[in-house]
Amino acid sequence: MPTVTNCPAYDVDLYDDEVLRNPYPHYRALRELGAAVWLPRNSLYALSRFEDVRAALRNPGLFSSAEGVAANEVVNEMSKGTTLASDAPLHDRLRAIIAAPLLPRALEDIGPRIRAEARQLVDDLVRRGRFDAVADLARHLPLTIVSKLVGLEDYGRSSMLRWASATFNVLGTMNERGCTAMKDVQEMRGYLGSVAIRERLRPGSWGQRIFDAGDRGEVEPERCPVLMRDYLGPSLDTTIFATANLILLFGQHPDQWDLVRQDPALIPNAINEALRLESPLRGFTRHLTADATIGDAVIPAGSRVLLLYASANRDERKWQDPERFDVRRRASDHLGFGNGTHMCAGLHLARLEMTALLEALVEKVARFDIGEPVRALNNVLRGLASLPVRVS
Ligand code: HEM
Numbered sequence: 001m002p003t004v005t006n007c008p009a010y011d012v013d014l015y016d017d018e019v020l021r022n023p024y025p026h027y028r029a030l031r032e033l034g035a036a037v038w039l040p041r042n043s044l045y046a047l048s049r050f051e052d053v054r055a056a057l058r059n060p061g062l063f064s065s066a067e068g069v070a071a072n073e074v075v076n077e078m079s080k081g082t083t084l085a086s087d088a089p090l091h092d093r094l095r096a097i098i099a100a101p102l103l104p105r106a107l108e109d110i111g112p113r114i115r116a117e118a119r120q121l122v123d124d125l126v127r128r129g130r131f132d133a134v135a136d137l138a139r140h141l142p143l144t145i146v147s148k149l150v151g152l153e154d155y156g157r158s159s160m161l162r163w164a165s166a167t168f169n170v171l172g173t174m175n176e177r178g179c180t181a182m183k184d185v186q187e188m189r190g191y192l193g194s195v196a197i198r199e200r201l202r203p204g205s206w207g208q209r210i211f212d213a214g215d216r217g218e219v220e221p222e223r224c225p226v227l228m229r230d231y232l233g234p235s236l237d238t239t240i241f242a243t244a245n246l247i248l249l250f251g252q253h254p255d256q257w258d259l260v261r262q263d264p265a266l267i268p269n270a271i272n273e274a275l276r277l278e279s280p281l282r283g284f285t286r287h288l289t290a291d292a293t294i295g296d297a298v299i300p301a302g303s304r305v306l307l308l309y310a311s312a313n314r315d316e317r318k319w320q321d322p323e324r325f326d327v328r329r330r331a332s333d334h335l336g337f338g339n340g341t342h343m344c345a346g347l348h349l350a351r352l353e354m355t356a357l358l359e360a361l362v363e364k365v366a367r368f369d370i371g372e373p374v375r376a377l378n379n380v381l382r383g384l385a386s387l388p389v390r391v392s
Pocket of ligand 1: 235
Protein backbone atom coordinates (compact mmCIF):
# COMPACT_ATOMS: atom_id res chain seq x y z
CA MET A 1 0.00 0.00 0.00
CA PRO A 2 1.53 3.37 -0.96
CA THR A 3 2.10 5.81 1.85
CA VAL A 4 0.48 9.21 2.02
CA THR A 5 2.92 11.89 0.99
CA ASN A 6 2.90 15.66 1.42
CA CYS A 7 -0.50 15.85 3.07
CA PRO A 8 -0.83 18.40 5.89
CA ALA A 9 -3.29 17.77 8.73
CA TYR A 10 -5.97 20.03 10.24
CA ASP A 11 -6.90 18.99 13.75
CA VAL A 12 -10.48 20.31 13.87
CA ASP A 13 -13.79 18.40 13.81
CA LEU A 14 -15.54 19.88 10.78
CA TYR A 15 -18.90 18.63 12.15
CA ASP A 16 -18.62 20.40 15.51
CA ASP A 17 -21.40 22.92 16.39
CA GLU A 18 -19.02 25.87 16.47
CA VAL A 19 -17.63 25.00 13.04
CA LEU A 20 -21.12 24.56 11.62
CA ARG A 21 -22.10 28.01 12.95
CA ASN A 22 -19.21 29.64 11.09
CA PRO A 23 -17.32 27.23 8.83
CA TYR A 24 -15.72 29.85 6.59
CA PRO A 25 -12.51 30.55 8.56
CA HIS A 26 -11.94 26.78 8.67
CA TYR A 27 -12.48 26.43 4.93
CA ARG A 28 -9.97 29.24 4.38
CA ALA A 29 -7.46 27.52 6.65
CA LEU A 30 -7.90 24.28 4.70
CA ARG A 31 -7.40 26.04 1.36
CA GLU A 32 -4.23 27.66 2.66
CA LEU A 33 -2.82 24.43 4.10
CA GLY A 34 -2.80 22.49 0.84
CA ALA A 35 -4.72 20.98 -2.07
CA ALA A 36 -5.53 17.91 0.06
CA VAL A 37 -5.64 18.01 3.86
CA TRP A 38 -6.03 15.13 6.34
CA LEU A 39 -8.74 15.63 8.99
CA PRO A 40 -7.67 13.32 11.85
CA ARG A 41 -10.85 14.04 13.89
CA ASN A 42 -13.07 12.92 11.00
CA SER A 43 -10.79 10.31 9.36
CA LEU A 44 -11.26 12.03 6.01
CA TYR A 45 -9.14 13.83 3.47
CA ALA A 46 -10.60 17.21 2.51
CA LEU A 47 -10.42 18.95 -0.87
CA SER A 48 -11.31 22.62 -0.49
CA ARG A 49 -10.00 24.46 -3.57
CA PHE A 50 -12.26 25.13 -6.57
CA GLU A 51 -10.18 23.49 -9.31
CA ASP A 52 -9.52 20.33 -7.26
CA VAL A 53 -13.14 19.89 -6.16
CA ARG A 54 -14.46 20.40 -9.70
CA ALA A 55 -11.84 18.05 -11.19
CA ALA A 56 -12.81 15.37 -8.65
CA LEU A 57 -16.52 15.74 -9.44
CA ARG A 58 -15.71 15.34 -13.13
CA ASN A 59 -13.70 12.18 -12.55
CA PRO A 60 -16.19 9.65 -11.08
CA GLY A 61 -13.99 6.74 -12.19
CA LEU A 62 -11.40 7.78 -9.59
CA PHE A 63 -13.67 9.62 -7.13
CA SER A 64 -16.42 7.02 -6.87
CA SER A 65 -19.90 7.41 -5.34
CA ALA A 66 -20.66 3.67 -5.42
CA GLU A 67 -19.35 3.18 -1.87
CA GLY A 68 -21.56 6.01 -0.60
CA VAL A 69 -21.06 9.77 -0.28
CA ALA A 70 -21.45 10.12 3.51
CA ALA A 71 -18.71 10.79 6.03
CA ASN A 72 -19.54 7.57 7.95
CA GLU A 73 -19.47 3.95 6.91
CA VAL A 74 -22.85 2.94 8.45
CA VAL A 75 -24.77 5.17 6.07
CA ASN A 76 -22.41 4.45 3.18
CA GLU A 77 -23.27 0.76 3.54
CA MET A 78 -27.03 1.47 3.85
CA SER A 79 -27.22 3.79 0.86
CA LYS A 80 -25.32 1.76 -1.73
CA GLY A 81 -27.19 1.45 -5.01
CA THR A 82 -29.22 4.66 -4.75
CA THR A 83 -28.93 7.38 -7.42
CA LEU A 84 -26.65 9.42 -5.20
CA ALA A 85 -24.55 6.44 -4.11
CA SER A 86 -23.85 4.68 -7.41
CA ASP A 87 -21.56 4.92 -10.44
CA ALA A 88 -22.26 4.24 -14.12
CA PRO A 89 -23.92 2.19 -15.53
CA LEU A 90 -26.36 1.74 -12.60
CA HIS A 91 -26.31 5.46 -11.82
CA ASP A 92 -27.22 6.45 -15.37
CA ARG A 93 -30.15 4.02 -15.46
CA LEU A 94 -31.58 5.25 -12.12
CA ARG A 95 -30.96 8.89 -12.89
CA ALA A 96 -32.77 8.65 -16.25
CA ILE A 97 -35.91 7.53 -14.38
CA ILE A 98 -35.94 10.10 -11.59
CA ALA A 99 -34.66 13.03 -13.65
CA ALA A 100 -37.28 12.77 -16.43
CA PRO A 101 -39.98 14.91 -14.74
CA LEU A 102 -37.33 17.37 -13.49
CA LEU A 103 -35.99 18.33 -16.92
CA PRO A 104 -36.73 21.90 -18.08
CA ARG A 105 -39.20 20.82 -20.77
CA ALA A 106 -41.10 18.59 -18.36
CA LEU A 107 -41.30 21.49 -15.88
CA GLU A 108 -42.84 23.87 -18.45
CA ASP A 109 -46.35 22.70 -17.51
CA ILE A 110 -45.96 23.41 -13.82
CA GLY A 111 -44.14 26.76 -14.21
CA PRO A 112 -47.36 28.82 -14.37
CA ARG A 113 -48.76 27.02 -11.30
CA ILE A 114 -45.59 27.69 -9.31
CA ARG A 115 -45.55 31.35 -10.35
CA ALA A 116 -49.24 31.82 -9.44
CA GLU A 117 -48.68 30.16 -6.06
CA ALA A 118 -45.62 32.37 -5.42
CA ARG A 119 -47.52 35.54 -6.32
CA GLN A 120 -50.41 34.63 -4.01
CA LEU A 121 -48.03 33.87 -1.15
CA VAL A 122 -46.07 37.11 -1.58
CA ASP A 123 -49.32 39.16 -1.76
CA ASP A 124 -50.47 37.63 1.54
CA LEU A 125 -47.13 38.15 3.28
CA VAL A 126 -46.76 41.74 2.07
CA ARG A 127 -50.25 42.45 3.41
CA ARG A 128 -49.14 41.08 6.79
CA GLY A 129 -45.97 43.19 6.72
CA ARG A 130 -44.09 40.98 9.21
CA PHE A 131 -43.39 37.28 8.79
CA ASP A 132 -40.77 34.59 9.18
CA ALA A 133 -38.70 34.14 6.01
CA VAL A 134 -38.23 30.42 6.72
CA ALA A 135 -41.57 29.21 8.07
CA ASP A 136 -43.85 31.52 6.09
CA LEU A 137 -41.94 32.18 2.87
CA ALA A 138 -39.21 29.65 2.07
CA ARG A 139 -41.06 26.48 3.13
CA HIS A 140 -44.27 27.11 1.25
CA LEU A 141 -43.45 26.08 -2.33
CA PRO A 142 -41.27 23.03 -1.55
CA LEU A 143 -43.85 21.71 0.92
CA THR A 144 -46.99 22.28 -1.13
CA ILE A 145 -45.77 21.89 -4.71
CA VAL A 146 -43.26 19.09 -4.26
CA SER A 147 -45.55 16.90 -2.13
CA LYS A 148 -48.30 17.30 -4.76
CA LEU A 149 -45.96 16.48 -7.65
CA VAL A 150 -44.55 13.43 -5.91
CA GLY A 151 -48.14 12.38 -5.28
CA LEU A 152 -48.09 12.04 -1.50
CA GLU A 153 -50.45 14.77 -0.42
CA ASP A 154 -51.40 13.06 2.83
CA TYR A 155 -47.76 12.89 3.79
CA GLY A 156 -47.58 14.99 7.01
CA ARG A 157 -45.67 18.22 6.60
CA SER A 158 -43.89 18.00 9.91
CA SER A 159 -42.72 14.44 9.22
CA MET A 160 -41.56 15.49 5.79
CA LEU A 161 -39.37 18.30 7.16
CA ARG A 162 -38.03 16.15 9.97
CA TRP A 163 -37.16 13.31 7.59
CA ALA A 164 -35.57 15.61 5.02
CA SER A 165 -33.31 17.23 7.58
CA ALA A 166 -32.39 13.80 8.99
CA THR A 167 -31.49 12.57 5.49
CA PHE A 168 -28.66 15.12 5.43
CA ASN A 169 -27.63 14.85 9.08
CA VAL A 170 -26.82 11.16 8.64
CA LEU A 171 -24.60 11.98 5.66
CA GLY A 172 -22.11 13.65 7.99
CA THR A 173 -20.16 11.88 10.71
CA MET A 174 -22.03 9.71 13.24
CA ASN A 175 -21.86 12.41 15.92
CA GLU A 176 -24.81 12.96 18.24
CA ARG A 177 -26.73 14.81 15.51
CA GLY A 178 -26.12 11.97 13.06
CA CYS A 179 -27.13 9.26 15.56
CA THR A 180 -30.34 11.07 16.57
CA ALA A 181 -31.28 11.56 12.91
CA MET A 182 -30.92 7.83 12.24
CA LYS A 183 -34.29 7.15 13.95
CA ASP A 184 -36.05 9.59 11.62
CA VAL A 185 -34.35 8.08 8.58
CA GLN A 186 -35.55 4.61 9.61
CA GLU A 187 -39.08 5.98 10.02
CA MET A 188 -38.97 7.51 6.51
CA ARG A 189 -37.67 4.27 5.04
CA GLY A 190 -40.46 2.35 6.77
CA TYR A 191 -43.11 4.71 5.40
CA LEU A 192 -41.84 4.78 1.82
CA GLY A 193 -41.04 1.06 1.84
CA SER A 194 -44.49 -0.03 3.05
CA VAL A 195 -46.64 -2.11 0.71
CA ALA A 196 -49.43 0.48 0.99
CA ILE A 197 -47.31 3.26 -0.47
CA ARG A 198 -48.29 2.61 -4.06
CA GLU A 199 -52.01 2.91 -3.28
CA ARG A 200 -51.42 6.28 -1.63
CA LEU A 201 -49.82 7.77 -4.75
CA ARG A 202 -51.87 10.08 -6.95
CA PRO A 203 -52.22 8.68 -10.49
CA GLY A 204 -49.89 10.51 -12.90
CA SER A 205 -47.62 11.70 -10.07
CA TRP A 206 -43.82 11.41 -10.10
CA GLY A 207 -44.03 8.62 -7.53
CA GLN A 208 -46.48 6.70 -9.70
CA ARG A 209 -44.15 7.08 -12.70
CA ILE A 210 -41.39 5.32 -10.76
CA PHE A 211 -43.63 2.32 -10.04
CA ASP A 212 -44.78 2.33 -13.70
CA ALA A 213 -41.11 2.13 -14.74
CA GLY A 214 -40.83 -0.85 -12.37
CA ASP A 215 -43.81 -2.53 -14.09
CA ARG A 216 -42.14 -2.02 -17.46
CA GLY A 217 -38.99 -3.71 -16.15
CA GLU A 218 -36.84 -0.53 -16.41
CA VAL A 219 -35.97 -0.75 -12.71
CA GLU A 220 -36.12 -3.53 -10.12
CA PRO A 221 -39.41 -3.24 -8.11
CA GLU A 222 -37.52 -3.19 -4.79
CA ARG A 223 -35.68 -0.04 -5.89
CA CYS A 224 -38.91 1.98 -6.45
CA PRO A 225 -39.38 3.17 -2.82
CA VAL A 226 -35.66 3.99 -2.72
CA LEU A 227 -36.02 6.18 -5.81
CA MET A 228 -38.96 8.04 -4.22
CA ARG A 229 -36.51 9.20 -1.57
CA ASP A 230 -34.63 11.05 -4.34
CA TYR A 231 -37.58 13.43 -4.58
CA LEU A 232 -38.37 13.82 -0.90
CA GLY A 233 -34.97 13.88 0.83
CA PRO A 234 -33.03 16.37 -1.29
CA SER A 235 -35.82 18.70 -2.42
CA LEU A 236 -36.90 20.40 0.80
CA ASP A 237 -34.26 21.84 3.14
CA THR A 238 -31.87 22.51 0.25
CA THR A 239 -34.35 24.82 -1.50
CA ILE A 240 -35.77 26.17 1.77
CA PHE A 241 -32.31 27.13 3.02
CA ALA A 242 -31.30 28.61 -0.34
CA THR A 243 -34.44 30.77 -0.38
CA ALA A 244 -34.05 32.01 3.19
CA ASN A 245 -30.34 32.69 2.53
CA LEU A 246 -31.40 34.97 -0.32
CA ILE A 247 -33.65 37.01 1.98
CA LEU A 248 -30.90 37.18 4.61
CA LEU A 249 -28.38 38.42 2.03
CA PHE A 250 -30.78 40.99 0.58
CA GLY A 251 -31.62 42.15 4.11
CA GLN A 252 -27.91 42.58 4.84
CA HIS A 253 -27.19 44.21 1.46
CA PRO A 254 -30.09 46.51 0.52
CA ASP A 255 -28.00 48.05 -2.29
CA GLN A 256 -27.93 44.62 -4.00
CA TRP A 257 -31.72 44.33 -3.68
CA ASP A 258 -32.05 47.79 -5.26
CA LEU A 259 -29.98 46.55 -8.23
CA VAL A 260 -32.29 43.54 -8.69
CA ARG A 261 -35.42 45.69 -8.37
CA GLN A 262 -34.08 48.08 -10.98
CA ASP A 263 -33.20 45.21 -13.30
CA PRO A 264 -35.12 41.96 -12.60
CA ALA A 265 -33.10 40.29 -15.38
CA LEU A 266 -30.45 39.98 -12.65
CA ILE A 267 -32.61 37.47 -10.72
CA PRO A 268 -30.96 34.28 -12.15
CA ASN A 269 -27.54 35.77 -11.43
CA ALA A 270 -28.53 36.78 -7.91
CA ILE A 271 -29.67 33.20 -7.24
CA ASN A 272 -26.32 31.83 -8.44
CA GLU A 273 -24.42 34.36 -6.37
CA ALA A 274 -26.37 33.45 -3.21
CA LEU A 275 -25.79 29.73 -3.86
CA ARG A 276 -22.10 30.48 -4.28
CA LEU A 277 -21.68 32.59 -1.17
CA GLU A 278 -23.97 30.62 1.15
CA SER A 279 -24.02 27.16 -0.40
CA PRO A 280 -26.81 25.15 1.26
CA LEU A 281 -24.98 21.82 0.73
CA ARG A 282 -21.44 22.06 2.11
CA GLY A 283 -20.08 18.86 0.58
CA PHE A 284 -20.23 15.10 0.11
CA THR A 285 -17.53 12.46 0.14
CA ARG A 286 -16.14 10.14 -2.53
CA HIS A 287 -14.19 6.87 -2.31
CA LEU A 288 -10.85 6.65 -4.16
CA THR A 289 -10.69 3.70 -6.56
CA ALA A 290 -6.91 4.17 -7.11
CA ASP A 291 -4.06 6.26 -5.70
CA ALA A 292 -4.68 9.93 -6.48
CA THR A 293 -2.24 12.78 -6.83
CA ILE A 294 -3.86 16.01 -5.64
CA GLY A 295 -1.55 19.00 -5.77
CA ASP A 296 1.68 17.75 -4.13
CA ALA A 297 -0.08 15.05 -2.11
CA VAL A 298 -0.53 11.38 -2.97
CA ILE A 299 -3.64 9.86 -1.36
CA PRO A 300 -3.93 6.06 -1.38
CA ALA A 301 -6.68 4.04 -3.04
CA GLY A 302 -9.54 3.22 -0.67
CA SER A 303 -9.37 6.59 1.11
CA ARG A 304 -12.48 8.66 1.75
CA VAL A 305 -12.27 12.21 0.45
CA LEU A 306 -14.58 15.08 1.44
CA LEU A 307 -15.31 17.47 -1.44
CA LEU A 308 -16.13 20.85 0.08
CA TYR A 309 -18.36 22.61 -2.48
CA ALA A 310 -18.99 25.48 -0.04
CA SER A 311 -15.27 26.14 0.31
CA ALA A 312 -14.61 25.87 -3.45
CA ASN A 313 -17.29 28.52 -3.88
CA ARG A 314 -15.22 30.97 -1.82
CA ASP A 315 -11.78 30.02 -3.15
CA GLU A 316 -9.77 33.18 -3.66
CA ARG A 317 -7.87 31.40 -6.48
CA LYS A 318 -11.11 31.32 -8.48
CA TRP A 319 -13.22 34.26 -7.29
CA GLN A 320 -12.25 37.88 -6.93
CA ASP A 321 -13.22 39.27 -3.52
CA PRO A 322 -15.01 35.97 -2.78
CA GLU A 323 -16.68 37.05 0.47
CA ARG A 324 -18.58 39.89 -1.21
CA PHE A 325 -22.24 39.43 -2.23
CA ASP A 326 -22.39 40.90 -5.72
CA VAL A 327 -25.49 40.15 -7.82
CA ARG A 328 -23.62 41.29 -10.96
CA ARG A 329 -20.83 38.75 -10.53
CA ARG A 330 -20.74 35.99 -13.17
CA ALA A 331 -21.22 33.11 -10.75
CA SER A 332 -22.94 30.49 -12.91
CA ASP A 333 -20.08 28.00 -12.60
CA HIS A 334 -20.33 27.77 -8.81
CA LEU A 335 -20.41 24.26 -7.33
CA GLY A 336 -23.49 24.77 -5.14
CA PHE A 337 -25.36 22.16 -7.21
CA GLY A 338 -22.26 19.97 -7.55
CA ASN A 339 -20.87 19.22 -11.01
CA GLY A 340 -20.40 16.33 -13.41
CA THR A 341 -22.49 13.19 -13.50
CA HIS A 342 -24.11 13.62 -10.05
CA MET A 343 -24.89 17.32 -10.51
CA CYS A 344 -28.19 18.10 -8.83
CA ALA A 345 -31.10 16.48 -10.67
CA GLY A 346 -33.55 18.99 -9.19
CA LEU A 347 -31.72 22.22 -9.95
CA HIS A 348 -34.23 23.41 -12.57
CA LEU A 349 -37.09 22.96 -10.11
CA ALA A 350 -35.14 24.68 -7.33
CA ARG A 351 -34.33 27.60 -9.65
CA LEU A 352 -37.95 27.79 -10.80
CA GLU A 353 -39.22 28.03 -7.21
CA MET A 354 -36.68 30.68 -6.18
CA THR A 355 -37.15 32.71 -9.38
CA ALA A 356 -40.94 32.71 -8.96
CA LEU A 357 -40.61 34.09 -5.43
CA LEU A 358 -38.07 36.77 -6.32
CA GLU A 359 -40.11 37.86 -9.36
CA ALA A 360 -43.11 38.37 -7.08
CA LEU A 361 -41.00 40.07 -4.38
CA VAL A 362 -39.30 42.63 -6.68
CA GLU A 363 -42.71 44.03 -7.56
CA LYS A 364 -43.88 44.45 -3.98
CA VAL A 365 -40.94 44.84 -1.61
CA ALA A 366 -38.54 47.79 -1.40
CA ARG A 367 -36.76 46.73 1.82
CA PHE A 368 -36.26 43.62 3.95
CA ASP A 369 -35.70 44.71 7.56
CA ILE A 370 -34.35 41.56 9.11
CA GLY A 371 -34.29 40.53 12.77
CA GLU A 372 -31.97 38.06 14.49
CA PRO A 373 -31.47 34.94 12.32
CA VAL A 374 -31.59 31.53 14.08
CA ARG A 375 -29.28 28.97 12.53
CA ALA A 376 -30.42 25.38 11.86
CA LEU A 377 -27.42 23.20 12.63
CA ASN A 378 -27.11 20.28 10.21
CA ASN A 379 -24.07 18.10 9.48
CA VAL A 380 -24.26 18.72 5.73
CA LEU A 381 -26.62 21.64 5.13
CA ARG A 382 -26.21 25.30 5.97
CA GLY A 383 -29.28 27.40 6.54
CA LEU A 384 -31.65 29.07 8.93
CA ALA A 385 -34.38 27.77 11.22
CA SER A 386 -35.93 31.21 11.49
CA LEU A 387 -35.47 34.73 10.13
CA PRO A 388 -37.91 37.45 11.27
CA VAL A 389 -38.53 40.01 8.52
CA ARG A 390 -40.49 43.23 8.16
CA VAL A 391 -41.08 44.31 4.58
CA SER A 392 -41.84 47.80 3.30
C1 HEM B 1 -31.17 24.95 -3.91
C2 HEM B 1 -31.58 23.70 -3.84
C3 HEM B 1 -30.67 22.51 -4.05
C4 HEM B 1 -29.32 22.39 -3.83
C5 HEM B 1 -28.34 23.44 -3.32
C6 HEM B 1 -28.96 21.03 -4.21
C7 HEM B 1 -27.66 20.54 -4.19
C8 HEM B 1 -27.29 19.31 -4.71
C9 HEM B 1 -25.92 18.86 -4.86
C10 HEM B 1 -24.68 19.66 -4.45
C11 HEM B 1 -25.94 17.62 -5.42
C12 HEM B 1 -24.73 16.81 -5.84
C13 HEM B 1 -24.48 15.56 -5.06
C14 HEM B 1 -23.12 14.95 -5.30
O1 HEM B 1 -22.19 15.64 -5.70
O2 HEM B 1 -22.95 13.76 -5.02
C15 HEM B 1 -27.34 17.27 -5.60
C16 HEM B 1 -27.79 16.07 -6.11
C17 HEM B 1 -29.12 15.73 -6.21
N1 HEM B 1 -30.22 16.56 -6.01
FE1 HEM B 1 -30.15 18.49 -5.42
N2 HEM B 1 -30.09 20.36 -4.61
C18 HEM B 1 -31.17 21.23 -4.55
C19 HEM B 1 -32.49 20.95 -4.88
C20 HEM B 1 -32.96 19.72 -5.30
C21 HEM B 1 -34.35 19.42 -5.61
C22 HEM B 1 -35.48 20.44 -5.60
C23 HEM B 1 -34.39 18.07 -5.93
C24 HEM B 1 -35.56 17.19 -6.35
C25 HEM B 1 -36.74 17.54 -6.65
C26 HEM B 1 -33.04 17.56 -5.87
C27 HEM B 1 -32.67 16.27 -6.14
C28 HEM B 1 -31.36 15.83 -6.23
C29 HEM B 1 -31.01 14.47 -6.60
C30 HEM B 1 -31.97 13.34 -6.94
C31 HEM B 1 -29.60 14.40 -6.58
C32 HEM B 1 -28.72 13.19 -6.89
C33 HEM B 1 -28.29 13.25 -8.33
C34 HEM B 1 -27.34 12.15 -8.71
O3 HEM B 1 -26.73 11.52 -7.84
O4 HEM B 1 -27.22 11.91 -9.94
N3 HEM B 1 -32.20 18.59 -5.47
N4 HEM B 1 -28.14 18.33 -5.17
